[in-house]
Amino acid sequence: MPERLAPEAAKPVAFRGGGFAPTSRRVVGLIVFICLIGFVELGTRTGFISSLTLPKPSDVLATFVELWQTGLLWKHLIPSLTRLVVGAALGVAVGMGVGILIGLFSMIRAGLVPVVAAIFPIPKIALLPLFVIWFGIDEGSKYALIAFGTFTPTVVATYGAVDNVDRNLIRMGQSFSLSWWSIVSKIVIPGAMPGILSGLRVSLAIAIILLVAAEMLGAEYGVGAYILEAGSLYDLERLFVGVTILSVLGVIISALITMIEKRLLRWRV
Template sequence: MLLLLAEWGTRSGVISPLTLPKPTDVFQIFVELYSSGLLFQHLIPSLLRLLVGAALGASLGIAVGLLIGLFSFVRAGLLPLVAAIFPIPKIALLPLFVIWFGIDEGSKYALIAFGTFTPTVVATFAAVDNVDRTLIRMGQSFGLSWVSIVRKIVLPGAMPGILAGLRISLAIAIILLVAAEMLGAEFGIGAYILQAGSLYDLERLFAGVVILSVLGVLVSAVIGAVERRLLDWRT
């Protein structure tokens, strides 16, 4: 309905073409991008950067979050540090990462990984901390070892919160991907949007925005599939 309303408004003149392009023109841009090969030329580098950076940040974030949640001495040392770096706008650190890792792929991976790391740590720690202590005491009363309690009680109980945190972390990763690609990237969705915006090419600009939206939907669908796989015990 929104697409039909936008098409009617732009064709009738109610909506200025300088404000919103026709959806059919944006669709035509997609056809041109696909037929020319530019779609995958921009999409594949972005997917690779997102996959590598988010995998590094999320895996480290889950590991650190579990350590903070399970060990009080780790919590005392690392939780203040995480609380200090969590509010920092990660985009503001991009020039620093460029200085440290160069303007090539290293700085992009580092920015995405760091931006994914901190919310994943916070979500994982909160999920572990919210596990029902009654279940843990019940496991202890049945003589379960510490490893068994973590594997059979803590991790399953914390998994919904961890996966919910990953949804937020991966959304942040997509935002940082675009920001990183707007600085020193020849190919990528962010570079494509920046080029279209500098030329005031609204059709190509909206095509890039739609690609990002579809990417976000696909990431959410992947997390949903993982949730159904790992949390089937709840049904």
């Protein structure tokens, strides 16, 4: 008769489904970033990299500190953040609503998908003069450009995410006699949320690009206006300060979306 294993000899089996889950490695990204900055600093100091091509990161940092101390940083940053938040919020909210309606109703899909497909490839920056004519050269045209630029990618990402919801889950909800609204709110929307949030990353990146373009026309203050002024004077230190601010803004937005994903998508763990 075979011997029975002692309870302490049994080993727990790891959950195999977690093998493809991404693991946070923030230190690695920080190390890579520091190495890149160090390489550029060393290259510019030794002459390996021409000062006409890239400025010294230390000079860029000194220019940023000067911008901070003079108070000009907030004079440029606050208008940009206001335009970005207002325009992107309008575009994303309307885009998600339209995308969900397209995903749920065949008649709306038949009517709006061709329209979205027609306006999606249009370069939004090329429409800036038209928005200036419609909404004026003040804040209205900037809000409208950012909203329109984030609207179309949000619509496409949203109705694509709704389409990709597992139909077996919807059938299961129907078999338990759930109402239409219960199926939408408890199955369709949560199931589509990963795709919606992925599309939101793209939409907000486009919003930052359009923000800079909008501020280069008729804006006294803003990161885009600051970059345009620095570029016209060929002031590389100020130019790279503006680019760095936009890069940091993009990193912050990505981190916020990651926090939202962790909160809303805990069911995927």
